[in-house]
Amino acid sequence: MALVSAGVLVFVVLAVLVLKRDHLQLPAAVQPNPAGAHPESGNFDFLRIPSVWMCFAFFFFYALILSIVQAFAPEAARQLHGMPLQLVATCLSVYMLCSAGGMVVGGFLAADPARCERVVALGLGFAAAVAVMLALFKLPGALVPVLFGVMGFATGTGAPSRDLIVKRATPAHASGRVYGVVYSGLDIGQALAPLIFGRLMDQQHYRGVFLGLALVQGVLIFTAFSVKKARRLSLAAA
Secondary structure, X not given: OHHHXXXXXXXXXXXXXXXXXXXXXXXXXXXXOOOOOOOOOOOOHHHHOHHHHHHHHHHHHHHHHHHHHHHHHXXXXXXXXXXXXXXXXXXXXXXXXHHXXXXXXXXXXXXXXXXXXXXXXXXXXXXXXXXXXXXXXXXXXXXXXXXXXXXXXXXXXXXXXXXXXXXXXXXXXXXXHHHHHHHHHHHHHHHHHHHHHHHHHHOOOHHHHHHHHHHHHHHHHHHHHHHHHHHHHHHHHO
């Protein structure tokens, strides 16, 4: 029923887009280069821009976080904290709902693009602290879904800033190509996460799942600031 409902919803959205397509068309406009680089002459010249690959790495590690939370963290929490089985799925639901709420708040925080990296760092830093708490402390089972919600909200606040980081690193006339390369990091990260964290689950290293989650969140903070540094180098070179 869930699969059928999701499929029907897709066709509803498609119908709205077709019926209202005239309202969605925008006139073509020449946009200034947000990365400070000159327009690229070749279709693949943008691949030489370091900030593009830093954005790819950012989305790769972001996908690792999402995969860990979706596939492994709830069961690892059950094993560590004796959480009732019926609360396992609740952890993921609470995480996703709170993440959506965090995105709403994060949209207002991203009003100033200059602080995007700091918003991402604060949100992910707080989420990493929660992950370490889940790994190292013995907690009541009823408290675990609450902490998942806190972690989801903190992570969600950085989502709008995440997209602006990519936008600011994109050279003129290459948005589609850059987003295609950068967002492929999501699929690659989600493909590799089970090979690493599924192994930890098989070996019953449940604490390692949360410690690994915190580590990836820390690496993601470093990657966000590395994008900013790479963008500054591009501006200096231009």
